[in-house]
Amino acid sequence: MDDWEEEQEAQDLTRQIVKGVEEDFEGEEEALRTTLNQKQMRMATMLDGKEMKAEEGAVVVFAVASAMTMMGMETTVGEEVIELETVMGVKEEEEVVGGFVVVFAMKTMKMEATMLGKGVKAEEEVVSAVAFRMVCGDDSRSKGFGRGGFRGRNEEVFSKVTTADNLDSETTENAGPKVVYVPPPPPEEESSIFSHYATGINFDKYDDILVDVSGSNPPKAIMTFEEAALCESLNKNVSKSGYVKPTPVQKHGIPIISAGRDLMACAQTGSGKTASVALRSDLAAFLLPILQQLMNDGVAASKFSEIQEPEAIIVAPTRELINQIYLEARKFAYGTCVRPVVVYGGINTGYTIREVLKGCNVLCATPGRLHDLIGRGKIGLSKVRYLVLDEADRMLDMGFEQEMRKLVASPGMPPKEERQTLMFSATYPEDIQRLAADFLKVDYIFLAVGVVGGACSDVEQTIIQVDQYSKRDQLLELLKSVGNERTMVFVETKRSADFIATFLCQEKLPTTSIHGDREQREREKALGDFRSGQCPVLVATSVAARGLDIEQVQHVVNFDMPSNIDEYVHRIGRTGRCGNTGRAVSFFNPESDAPLARSLVKVLSGAQQEVPKWLEEVAFSAHETTGFNPRGKVFASTDTRKGGSFKIDDSPSKALAPSPAGADDEEWE
Numbered sequence: 001m002d003d004w005e006e007e008q009e010a011q012d013l014t015r016q017i018v019k020g021v022e023e024d025f026e027g028e029e030e031a032l033r034t035t036l037n038q039k040q041m042r043m044a045t046m047l048d049g050k051e052m053k054a055e056e057g058a059v060v061v062f063a064v065a066s067a068m069t070m071m072g073m074e075t076t077v078g079e080e081v082i083e084l085e086t087v088m089g090v091k092e093e094e095e096v097v098g099g100f101v102v103v104f105a106m107k108t109m110k111m112e113a114t115m116l117g118k119g120v121k122a123e124e125e126v127v128s129a130v131a132f133r134m135v136c137g138d139d140s141r142s143k144g145f146g147r148g149g150f151r152g153r154n155e156e157v158f159s160k161v162t163t164a165d166n167l168d169s170e171t172t173e174n175a176g177p178k179v180v181y182v183p184p185p186p187p188e189e190e191s192s193i194f195s196h197y198a199t200g201i202n203f204d205k206y207d208d209i210l211v212d213v214s215g216s217n218p219p220k221a222i223m224t225f226e227e228a229a230l231c232e233s234l235n236k237n238v239s240k241s242g243y244v245k246p247t248p249v250q251k252h253g254i255p256i257i258s259a260g261r262d263l264m265a266c267a268q269t270g271s272g273k274t275a276s277v278a279l280r281s282d283l284a285a286f287l288l289p290i291l292q293q294l295m296n297d298g299v300a301a302s303k304f305s306e307i308q309e310p311e312a313i314i315v316a317p318t319r320e321l322i323n324q325i326y327l328e329a330r331k332f333a334y335g336t337c338v339r340p341v342v343v344y345g346g347i348n349t350g351y352t353i354r355e356v357l358k359g360c361n362v363l364c365a366t367p368g369r370l371h372d373l374i375g376r377g378k379i380g381l382s383k384v385r386y387l388v389l390d391e392a393d394r395m396l397d398m399g400f401e402q403e404m405r406k407l408v409a410s411p412g413m414p415p416k417e418e419r420q421t422l423m424f425s426a427t428y429p430e431d432i433q434r435l436a437a438d439f440l441k442v443d444y445i446f447l448a449v450g451v452v453g454g455a456c457s458d459v460e461q462t463i464i465q466v467d468q469y470s471k472r473d474q475l476l477e478l479l480k481s482v483g484n485e486r487t488m489v490f491v492e493t494k495r496s497a498d499f500i501a502t503f504l505c506q507e508k509l510p511t512t513s514i515h516g517d518r519e520q521r522e523r524e525k526a527l528g529d530f531r532s533g534q535c536p537v538l539v540a541t542s543v544a545a546r547g548l549d550i551e552q553v554q555h556v557v558n559f560d561m562p563s564n565i566d567e568y569v570h571r572i573g574r575t576g577r578c579g580n581t582g583r584a585v586s587f588f589n590p591e592s593d594a595p596l597a598r599s600l601v602k603v604l605s606g607a608q609q610e611v612p613k614w615l616e617e618v619a620f621s622a623h624e625t626t627g628f629n630p631r632g633k634v635f636a637s638t639d640t641r642k643g644g645s646f647k648i649d650d651s652p653s654k655a656l657a658p659s660p661a662g663a664d665d666e667e668w669e
């Protein structure tokens, strides 16, 4: 199809959509006008810390969609950038302003222009250039354009456009809208690569934590990094990272991995598990010689090879976490010939492939994108020697288990006897441990640092009894009392994340939010603004509960209790890391959260925290009503092979709800 035909098709498409929008809008303009007249519009545009300019229609559309999202109306974001590209002729290299692209009827656009108080010269072009896709969740506003209506129809239309470009569609099997986002390059200056935060006053107390190593002939622990016998560049990178002595999981984990053993490692949040993985991502013992051999064979050959065959694959459940792991791997591999690459959903596939084809020894990936690249023939598995599952219990629960099984059964993947498989997490429910054994050699080593699934005792935990309607005010009061200290506020759904973030912005607390419905560009911006302190409050769903290592997070608030206790442990573990102390405040509504009470009491007492009397009572009565436990989920105290486990939660509950991610509607990857 030539350019002209493409343009004609795009215009036809737009006409169709606009017509559809107008029809569906019949009688709804009033509702929309009312909504848009609210002052949250401005709040929404400020949420990402930038003033929206209205010279361009796209920006206006962005602002509108953003406003709607922040007001609790759910706009579908991100993917529709394809329309801008296809219809407006915006090229990939150009800055596509805004991520929400919504198609409006002309009338609506004009109204928008007025709302923003700025001239929009190009209404017509804009109208014919953008496509409407909005899903309203709130009944009072959504009459006539609710779920299923626009979304369904536009999805059809969108996929018609995007299938034209196979390479850049998000996945091979599901050719959805094209994603054009290319993340900013990671820092190149040494000071940024090695920037790190200080260990806290309790770092040395890590030495007192009980360690349980089980499995035959476990290698002896190291006491210092020198004993790890790392090569010179690695040693330099370790000390530039500010690591003076290894944490317990590193003392035991590094020699186990060096000895070629499979490992299931469990250690409390913030105690350096990722670093154990990352340290091994250079795999000094034998990956470097292999890479040296590759160099001898000519890096160019590997660089321009149409298929890359990494020696190590690290998988993690969320995009932000895998990116963080990649940055760690990049840091430790600095100055060596090992090239780590990261691939994850929400960013342009063409860009990802180009990055991979530059050479890839250590592939950090989320499962969906990994399978996509394998399916496209860009990643071969035959050289894989290390398979690392970070947040392993999450990677093997209902959400990801099939993906992991598919990975290990993929053509070329060496069987478990011929690769080394390493698993890390702070929580390992017993059923997941059993399942994990399918991926590991029989003689794997189980390493438990502290109580498996226990909370970090450097986090001061407070549970406040609330009712649903007082939570917002209590949150406000709490945040006002902590001042500018960095706080993560966890909520259960994407909609309430937007809603609470808007509310806090209105109350003049600079807040941003992260959840699975936000475009990747926005997710990364939100995290960046939170890390830099520009927005000291981050409202998040479970998508940010695991692994994220953010400096100076002093507080975690569970605005909504999570759906299971493991999630609670991970969430509060975003503070009190690496020997620093932190505080976690949880709003507990006995009406809805009672099923979590027993396990919560266990976790609190396990971490030497005060257990409120009322919570004990709730736990007791919840126990009284205990019934069927569908998953038989138990909290392991140790290696399941020893048969030593105790039940921590046998209540039927949302604690055992089938949604493993916690947030009812969250998509993790």
Ligand SMILES: Nc1ncnc2c1ncn2[C@@H]1O[C@H](COP(=O)(O)OP(=O)(O)OP(=O)(O)O)[C@@H](O)[C@H]1O
Binding pocket: 196, 197, 199, 242, 243, 244, 245, 246, 247, 250, 267, 268, 269, 270, 271, 272, 273, 274, 275, 276, 425, 426, 546, 547, 548, 549, 573, 577, 578
């Ligand atoms: N030996 C060490 N000395 C100093 N700092 C360290 C050491 N090991 C890890 N750290 C730092 O401690 C922080 C927490 O480490 P890491 O993210 O690996 O924890 P984790 O156990 O993987 O946590 P989570 O369970 O939340 O995933 C990081 O900033 C890391 O750089």
